[in-house]
Amino acid sequence: MIKIKAMQKNTNTYQLKSQNLILKDFNEGSREVAIYLSAFDELDSDNDIIRRGAFAKSIQERGPLSGSNRKIAFLRYHNWEMPIGKFNRLEEDQKGLFAVGKLSESTNGNDAFIDYQEGIIREHSIGFRYIKDKIRFIEDASMESGGFYEVNEVQLFEGSAVTFGANEFTNVVEVAKAEGGKEGIIDRISDEISVISKSLFNGKGTDERLFELEMKLKFLNGRLVELAKMNPQQKQFMISKPSEDQAFNWAEIVNKLT
Secondary structure, rough: OOOOOOOOOOOOOOEEEEOOOOOOOEOOOOEEEEEEEOOOOOOOOOEEEEEOOOOHHHHHHHOOOOOOOOOOEEEEEOOEEEEEEEEEEEEEEOOOEEEEEEOOOOOHHHHHHHHHHHHOOOEEEHHHHHOOOEEEEEEEOOOOOOEEEEEEEEEEEEEEEEOOOOOOOOOOHHHHHHOOOOOHHHHHHHHHHHHHHHHHHHOOOOHHHHHHHHHHHHHHHHHHHHOOOOOOOOOOOOOOOOOOOOOOOOOHHHHHOO
């Protein structure tokens, strides 16, 4: 039985939300990217389901076609000091919030251009605020969480390109369990390591960009170590953090994983 319960999330704070949405298109000549910033009618990691129409008011008031001088921003890492371009299109379709962003020729824009070009940017995220009386908790006894939040409107501030998704490989052990095994998550991490290693070897962009890539490489290596230490008989794990200069025998780790 499904019941609607009066329950509110915090509507006063700036929120971030990332969903596993694939980059739709990247046009190097025009420096434009076609992306989905949010998906409709899908349960996300925040236990939210966003309904179509949730972004309509924000698009009307501060979208690319509005007369506002405070338009919805196209950022990197949700950092308002790191704009990477502007949105030429923002619209809702059956799938979700679709956007076309044009990358600027600023330093930040050029770094983002290289990251799109080399396959580093794979995820996008939104910065927003929940609207009071536009979100409700719907009880559903069939769900482990007891229900979900139905979100009918938000105040959208920005869409960001992110190197780290909000929940990307945060707990690889739980992800591996949820997806029925380690093989898929190992392949995904290995693919990302290959892409980032190649990009570091190419050495394009600013020192800041290369440092960020190096940090992500360390992060992904750490996830492989975590999987290597995974004991499927235990529910809790003690994860040791390797020192930065510690060398790993990756062949041995992969053998342990398989």
